[in-house]
Every structure is written in C-alpha cells, then in structure tokens.
Amino acid sequence: MSLLRHRFTITGQVQGVGFRPFVYRIAMENGVTGTVNNSSEGVIIEVQGDADQMARFDGDLTYKLPPLARVVTRDREDLSPLEAEDGFTILKSTGGLGHSVLISADVATCPDCVADIADPNNRRYRYPFTNCTNCGPRYTITRSIPYDRPQTSMSCFKLCKECGKEYEDPLDRRFHAQPNACPRCGPRIWLTDNLGVMIAQGDESIRRLACELCEGKIAAIKGLGGFHLACDARSDESVAALRERKHRPDKPLAVMVPNMEYARRLAEITPEEEAWLTGTQRPIVLLPKRHPFPLSKHVAPDTEFVGIMLPYTPLHHILLGDFCAPLVMTSGNFSSEPIALGNREASGRLSEITDLFLHHNRDILIRTDDSVVRVNPSTGDPILMRRARGFAPSPIFLSQSGPTVLGTGPELKCTLTLTKGDQAFPSQHIGNLSNLETMEFYKEIHDHLENILRVEPELIVRDLHPDYMTSQWAEELGRERNIPVASLQHHYAHIHAVLAENRFTDPVIGLALDGTGLGEDGTIWGGECLLVMPEEMEHQRLAHFAHIRLPGGETAVREPWRIAQAALWELGVTEPGNYRWPWLDSFEAESRFLPQLLEKGVNAPKTSSCGRLFDAVAALCGLANTITYEGQAAIRLEKVQDMRETKAYPCPLMAADPVALNTLELVRCVLADLADGVPVPNIARRFHLGLINGLAEMAYSFSLLLDIHHVALSGGVMQNLTMAELLPKALEGMGLIPLVHREVPPNDACISLGQAAWGQRKLLAERG
Structure with a gap:
C-alpha cells in the first residue's frame, strides 16, 4: 500500500476553539497517523495515510470545522512518509516570531455548559467559571500567543485531578480548554459591601446578591471584560439612584434578561434580532419597546428602543436565574471613564456608586465593554453601535495585502487599528479620550495588539486635527520609534473605512x-x-451642507438652542415671530446677546455638520434646549416622528464653491410649519424625509457628472435608524448602489480602520 504524507499549516482563528481535538477526532475516524500542534505560525498538522484515507481527512478538514474556527489560509506541503509511525499525537505548543494566529474573541456560554451549571448532580453545578473549548473567555484573559494556559490569567490556577483528566483527553470537550476549572481548583467569588466588609463567599454570594438587588441595592459585578453596575430594572427608585450616582442622567441603560421569553415581554423581536441575542457574541441589541413598557421609565427615557442582552457567562446565568427578572447592566465606571478592571481598582473608583461588590479572583487582562448592535429592518443586516466584547480582536479582511500600518483614530468613540498582511484589526471600543485614564487604556490596548499580532507599524496615520490626544500621541510615537506619520482628514477616513470593509477599490x-x-x-x-478614489489616492470635496455657526464653540454642542438660533440668524430671522422660541423661558438673557456674538464672529466657528443640523431642528421643535450625552437631541427628534406623514421638505442644491446642499431650507420649512401650528411629529418626519431626498438627489447629480454609481455611507448619523433604512433605499431608487458598514460602527469608531487602510495603500503606492 502506497502511503502519502502532507503537512498542513492552518492560519486564522484556530487556537482556543477546539481545533486540535477536532483534528485528532477526524484523524481517528479516518485511520490516519501523524501529529498536530499549535505554533505562532498557526496550527501545524502532519498527516499520513493511503490515498482514500487522505482524501477523506482532507474533506473533513475542509467541511467539518469546529463552530468557532475561522480559517484564513490553508497551505499544504508534500512530505516523505515515515514508515515507523503508528498513531496520531497532539504535540505541545511551540512559540516563535510568526504572526499568523488569530486569538478568538470571548464566546458566550454554550448550551452544554449551561446544562452543567443547572444540573445538581454535576460537579460544576452553579459554578460561575464553567467553560469548555466551545465557549468562555479568550481575548480578555490572554497575554500573548500561542493561546495556552501559561499565557492566560488562568496560569495561577493548578488543575485538579478531574479537570486535568478532561484537559488531557482529546475526546473530551474540555480538552485544552485553557480556562478549564471547577469549584475545587478554579477561581472563586465573594460579596462585600462598599467598604470592603465580607458578606458572603462562594455560591452564597450570588444568592445573597439576588436578594439584595430585590431590595433595591446597586451592585458592582465583576464580569468578563470588567465590572458592571447592576440594579433592578423594574424599580424607578433603584434606576434613578444609579443614574444620579453614576452621573448619567438620561443616556439609555442596557438591560440583561434571564431568557428569550422575558425578552419578548419587553420588546418586539425579529428572527434576525433573536439570532444576535442568542448567538455566540451576545451583544446588547437595540429593540423596539412593547407598550405598556414593564420596566422603569428611567431605563431609556429618550427613545422607543431598549437595549437588551441575554446572559453570556455562567455567573450571569446563575444570577439572572436567581433574580428571575431583568437587571440594568451598565459599564462599571463614571461617565467618560474607562470600565473598571481589577478588584482594587473597582473598589477605589466605584464605592461612591455602589452598595455591594461581587468580586472574583480570575484576573481580567484586557478591558472590554459590551458590544451594541441594532438590525436594519429593511435588510436584516447589523448596524454596529459599539464593537467590543464578542467581536474584538477579529479582523476585517482587506482587498490588498501590505505593510503594517497603525491608524490612531479620532478623539470621540475612539478605537485604534493595526494592519497585518491583508487583515485590519480594529481594537475594541475605547471611548472618548477626554481624560488621562482613558488615554492610558488606549495605550494599553495599543501595546497589547502589537504584542499578540507580533507586528510593528511602518507608518502611523492620525487625524488632521493637531490637538486630538491621538494625534499628539501619534507624533510622539513616530519620533520615539522613527516611524513616519501621515494625517488623513476625518471624513475621508470615514469613507475609506466603508471601502475597506466592503473590499471596494x-x-x-x-x-x-x-x-x-x-x-x-x-x-x-x-x-x-x-469624491474618493482609493487606488489613485485622490480625494475631493464635492459639496457640503449649508454652514451654520456654533455660538460659544463647544458650549453650543451641549446647548442646541444656540445652534437653532444661529440657523435662524443665517435665514435673517433675529426675533421670534408667530412662533415663540422654546428656549426663551430658560435662556432669554443669553438669547438676546447671541446676535452680537454672531455678527462679530467671535467664538462662533462655521460648521457644515449634519449632526448639528439635527440639534438645531430638535431645539427649534422644543425637544432639547440642552443635552447630557452625544446625539440626545437627534434621538428625541427621531423618536417623535409620525410615520404616517409622507410630505418631505425641499432640500435643493445651491451654487457655491464647492456646491452646497441648502439644508437651511429645511430649517426655514420647520419654522414655517411651527408657526402654522403643524404638530411636531409631522415636522420631524418631514425633516427626515426632506434631508434623505436632498442627499439622494445630490449624490445622483454627481453620479451623472462623474459617471460613478457607488455611494459610500458613513458617519454617526447613519446610526439613526430612519437614515440607515431610508437613505440607501432612496439611492437605490435612483439607480445608485449604496455601500454601508456591517462590520464596524459607522460612527467615529470606524475612523482608525479608514486611516490604516488608506495608510497601507499609501505605502504600497510609494513602493511601486
């Protein structure tokens, strides 16, 4: 019998996903011999058998992959057979300087492990750190590659005899599950008050915590990527207290529910939304509320949507099983700070907010917030609002392969991105770089990504704004490492991000x-x-919104009434007429002074911002004189729309250099309808429809002029569901082809991807 021997090198998400036991099983089933091991190059398989055995093995290796595996490349090399080989062996992992391994994102608890913790006869009954090769922590506990227990925060927990037997058995689903543990040998939990006084330990901690939450207490719970702040989502008093202590007066709060049955009591849920809720990533999903809404009015007061997630760790399954009702689960931080990570850090930072702490002693190495997703009802496609747990550090595959580039991102909704070959790795959501704590978090993530990817950038790309902390850090890093630094304008980076994830050139x-x-x-x-021409590396601003001034600069962003009055001033309206301006009751003195500020142009910069236009219209309609979080005015304006309204305001192009979309005409129409007593819900809908029509007609005009038929859509406004659903439809109705985000958020979180992808093209062009 003639023997064949092949060496396979498999790269991608192939470590920590049960790949080696999978290879072992299909080797046994097909009667082949050989070896398999993890290395920094990927998974290396040497396999030997006759032609039929090898063909069957090859087919299984292609079509029967483990559910969490993601193969990027599969190279095969012919070898000389080894006559004496008589079995198949899993070898120990090897290190090295290769960089072809993808660390898996954290994975929600699988049904088998949920069954284990629910079974009183199972030794892992109610054990909050139960996991197997198909689920559990990955990214958040990993120091470096290869992904083996010594490289994780589980290295300090010595396996007991039973866990060790599972870990060493290739046919066990816990074979080489690096976080494998049980109550005898694994991490433990305990409950304290906010002064650190011990209340309970072990399983009693969760039972006691559920009782305390029922009594209205607020708890800080150490989870997978950091601490959550939790309270009874049904209680107005508890949720209001959490908002006051956290300094988060209005922004919606996420809710964790025990199961899908409870989720359906709170929201209308489509099959696509259910798939996200119950999948391995388990993000927060924004869902339309049912009415009457059975939770506290303080959970999501500005919107008709509620953010719901299902339990994604054993601890959450046990706690929600005990509590039997929804819990608010929001990031463990004060507003604008990074999520708390370690026990001491949380005790120091969160004791003013919380009454109780549920701690555990499995270290979290990488801070990672919950991801947030909404589903476009027209297409069923996801719109990512925040990309973090369950997604990071998964790559975006690019249309080209090239040198490593670092995109440092913007200041708000910040991420950073490193490229490697034909893959781009956006970091998890980092947040707004408004303080040193968040900047330190940003640096931690940069260092970690460089380490696990084993790369060093040949170019750094930053935002055009020189005062962003990311821009200044980019320049410092460039000088320190002697790496060139380039800048890319913010909105061009947005469009390059859409092109990158669509692999469109x-x-x-x-x-x-x-x-x-x-x-x-x-x-x-x-x-x-x-106009963006990626291969030619050319950009041009074709048109923009009509300018509005921002009287008071950044103050105007927090006080939209200023933007509304500035828009009216641009239209020549300097005094209230038939319609009394809604802000006069609160800001009459400031309002009288505003025209002088605008006439002199002092601290009143011009903007063509779409977001500020939404702010102006919302304030004019009496929906938001001031805001407490980004996008609040626009969220309220979207919420009040009367969906039966079909009229759209005119929004024409006007001659300028460059051409301008006369968005001030929308404001003029809003004012006229308000003066005529038209209800605000109708006005809000007419505004949205008018803006969408104006944008589509503008794109169509340039499409005819330039003979370009693809339109890339990006920016935070594309998280507005009305815009996300109707603008692509309007473009398609004109024969145009929209390109949208599906893998990264359309807000500023995508900027670093656009920077990195553009930077890689720049280097490739310079090198011919």
Whole structure:
C-alpha cells in the first residue's frame, strides 16, 4: 500500500476553539497517523495515510470545522512518509516570531455548559467559571500567543485531578480548554459591601446578591471584560439612584434578561434580532419597546428602543436565574471613564456608586465593554453601535495585502487599528479620550495588539486635527520609534473605512454625515459629499451642507438652542415671530446677546455638520434646549416622528464653491410649519424625509457628472435608524448602489480602520 504524507499549516482563528481535538477526532475516524500542534505560525498538522484515507481527512478538514474556527489560509506541503509511525499525537505548543494566529474573541456560554451549571448532580453545578473549548473567555484573559494556559490569567490556577483528566483527553470537550476549572481548583467569588466588609463567599454570594438587588441595592459585578453596575430594572427608585450616582442622567441603560421569553415581554423581536441575542457574541441589541413598557421609565427615557442582552457567562446565568427578572447592566465606571478592571481598582473608583461588590479572583487582562448592535429592518443586516466584547480582536479582511500600518483614530468613540498582511484589526471600543485614564487604556490596548499580532507599524496615520490626544500621541510615537506619520482628514477616513470593509477599490461618491471633524479649509465639517478614489489616492470635496455657526464653540454642542438660533440668524430671522422660541423661558438673557456674538464672529466657528443640523431642528421643535450625552437631541427628534406623514421638505442644491446642499431650507420649512401650528411629529418626519431626498438627489447629480454609481455611507448619523433604512433605499431608487458598514460602527469608531487602510495603500503606492 502506497502511503502519502502532507503537512498542513492552518492560519486564522484556530487556537482556543477546539481545533486540535477536532483534528485528532477526524484523524481517528479516518485511520490516519501523524501529529498536530499549535505554533505562532498557526496550527501545524502532519498527516499520513493511503490515498482514500487522505482524501477523506482532507474533506473533513475542509467541511467539518469546529463552530468557532475561522480559517484564513490553508497551505499544504508534500512530505516523505515515515514508515515507523503508528498513531496520531497532539504535540505541545511551540512559540516563535510568526504572526499568523488569530486569538478568538470571548464566546458566550454554550448550551452544554449551561446544562452543567443547572444540573445538581454535576460537579460544576452553579459554578460561575464553567467553560469548555466551545465557549468562555479568550481575548480578555490572554497575554500573548500561542493561546495556552501559561499565557492566560488562568496560569495561577493548578488543575485538579478531574479537570486535568478532561484537559488531557482529546475526546473530551474540555480538552485544552485553557480556562478549564471547577469549584475545587478554579477561581472563586465573594460579596462585600462598599467598604470592603465580607458578606458572603462562594455560591452564597450570588444568592445573597439576588436578594439584595430585590431590595433595591446597586451592585458592582465583576464580569468578563470588567465590572458592571447592576440594579433592578423594574424599580424607578433603584434606576434613578444609579443614574444620579453614576452621573448619567438620561443616556439609555442596557438591560440583561434571564431568557428569550422575558425578552419578548419587553420588546418586539425579529428572527434576525433573536439570532444576535442568542448567538455566540451576545451583544446588547437595540429593540423596539412593547407598550405598556414593564420596566422603569428611567431605563431609556429618550427613545422607543431598549437595549437588551441575554446572559453570556455562567455567573450571569446563575444570577439572572436567581433574580428571575431583568437587571440594568451598565459599564462599571463614571461617565467618560474607562470600565473598571481589577478588584482594587473597582473598589477605589466605584464605592461612591455602589452598595455591594461581587468580586472574583480570575484576573481580567484586557478591558472590554459590551458590544451594541441594532438590525436594519429593511435588510436584516447589523448596524454596529459599539464593537467590543464578542467581536474584538477579529479582523476585517482587506482587498490588498501590505505593510503594517497603525491608524490612531479620532478623539470621540475612539478605537485604534493595526494592519497585518491583508487583515485590519480594529481594537475594541475605547471611548472618548477626554481624560488621562482613558488615554492610558488606549495605550494599553495599543501595546497589547502589537504584542499578540507580533507586528510593528511602518507608518502611523492620525487625524488632521493637531490637538486630538491621538494625534499628539501619534507624533510622539513616530519620533520615539522613527516611524513616519501621515494625517488623513476625518471624513475621508470615514469613507475609506466603508471601502475597506466592503473590499471596494473603485472611485465612489461618499456621504460622510456626523457631528464634528476638522476640515481641510479649517472649518468644522460633518455633512460632506466627497469624491474618493482609493487606488489613485485622490480625494475631493464635492459639496457640503449649508454652514451654520456654533455660538460659544463647544458650549453650543451641549446647548442646541444656540445652534437653532444661529440657523435662524443665517435665514435673517433675529426675533421670534408667530412662533415663540422654546428656549426663551430658560435662556432669554443669553438669547438676546447671541446676535452680537454672531455678527462679530467671535467664538462662533462655521460648521457644515449634519449632526448639528439635527440639534438645531430638535431645539427649534422644543425637544432639547440642552443635552447630557452625544446625539440626545437627534434621538428625541427621531423618536417623535409620525410615520404616517409622507410630505418631505425641499432640500435643493445651491451654487457655491464647492456646491452646497441648502439644508437651511429645511430649517426655514420647520419654522414655517411651527408657526402654522403643524404638530411636531409631522415636522420631524418631514425633516427626515426632506434631508434623505436632498442627499439622494445630490449624490445622483454627481453620479451623472462623474459617471460613478457607488455611494459610500458613513458617519454617526447613519446610526439613526430612519437614515440607515431610508437613505440607501432612496439611492437605490435612483439607480445608485449604496455601500454601508456591517462590520464596524459607522460612527467615529470606524475612523482608525479608514486611516490604516488608506495608510497601507499609501505605502504600497510609494513602493511601486
């Protein structure tokens, strides 16, 4: 019998996902001999058998992959057979300087492990750290590759005899499950008050915590990627107290429910939304509320949507099983700070917010917030609002392979991205870089990504704004390492991000719609129609929204009434007429002074921002004189729409250099309808429809002029469900082809991806 021997090198998400036991099983089933091991190059398989055995093995290796595996490349090399080989062996992992391994994102508890913790006869009954090769922590506990127990925060927990037997048995589902543990040998939990006084330990901690939450207490719970702040989502008093202590007066709070049955009591849920709720990533999913809404009015007061997630760790399953009702589960931090990570850090930072702490002693190495997703009802596609747990550090696959580039991101909704070959690795959500604590978190993530990817950038790309902390850090890093630094304008980066994740390389018309980004002319951009030619590395601003001034600068962003009055001033309206301005009751003195500020142009920068236009209309309609979180005014404006309204305000193009979309005409129409007593819900709908029509007609005009038929859509405004659903439809109705985000958020979290992808093309072009 003639023997064949092959060596396979498999790269991708193939470590920590049960790949080696899978290979062992299919080797046994097909009667082949050989070896398999993890290395920094990937999974290395040497396999030997006759032609039929090898063909069957090859087919199984291709079509029967473990559910969490993601193969990027599979190389095969012919070897000389080894006559004496008589079995198949799993070898120990090897290190090295290769960089072809993807660390798995954290994975929600699988049904088998849920069954284990629910079975009184199982030794892992109610054990909050139960896991197997198909589920559990990955990214958040991993120091470096290869992904083996010594490289994780489980290295300090010595396996007991029973766990060790599972870990060593290739046919056990816990074979080489690096976080494998049981109550005898694994991490433990305990409950304290906010002064650190012990209340309970072990399983009693969860039972006692559930009782305390029923009594209205607020708890800090150590989870997978950091601490949550939790309270009874049904209790107005508890949720209001949490908001007051956390300094988060209005922004919606996420809710964790025990199961899908309870989720359906709270929200209308489509099959696509249920798939996200119950899948391995388990993000928070934004869902339309049922009415009457059975939870506290303070959970999500500004919107008709509620953010719901299901338990994704054994601890959550046990706690929600005991509590039997929804819990608010929000990031364990004060607003604008990074999520708390360690026990001492949490006790120091969160004791003013919380009454209780549920601690455990499995270290979290990487802070990771919950991800947030909503589903486009027209397409069933996801719109990511925040990309973190369950997604990071999964790559975005690019249209080209090239040198490593670092995109340092913007200041708000910040992420950073490193490229490696034809893959881009956006970090998890980091947040707004408004303080040193968040900047330190940003640096931690940069160092960690470089370490696990084993790369060093050949180019750093930053935002055009020189005062962003990310821009200054990029320049410092460039000088320190002697790496060149390039800058890319904010909105061009948005469009390059859409192109990168769609792997699209032809010229496009880009609509970048957000709140703020420094433009090439020194003004604040945010409502932009752009020509982007990725292969030619050329950009051009084709058109923009009509300018509005921001009287008071950043103060105007927090006080939208200022933007509304500035928009009226642009229209020549300087005094209230038939419609009394809603802000006069609270800001009459400031309002009288505002025209002088606008006339002099002192601290009143120009902006073409789409986000600020939404702010102006919301304030004019009496929905938001001031805001407490980004996007609040626009969220309220979207919420009040009367969906039966079909009229759209006119929003024409007007001659300028560049061309401008006359968005001030929308404001004029809003004012006229308000003066005529038209209800605000109708006005809100007419505004949305008018803006969508204006954008589509503008894109169509440039499509005819330039013979370009693809339109890339990006920017935080594309998280508005009305815009996300109807703008692509309007473009399609004109024969255009929209390109949208599905893998990264359309808000500023995508900027670093666009920077990195553009930077890689720049290096490739310079090198011919």
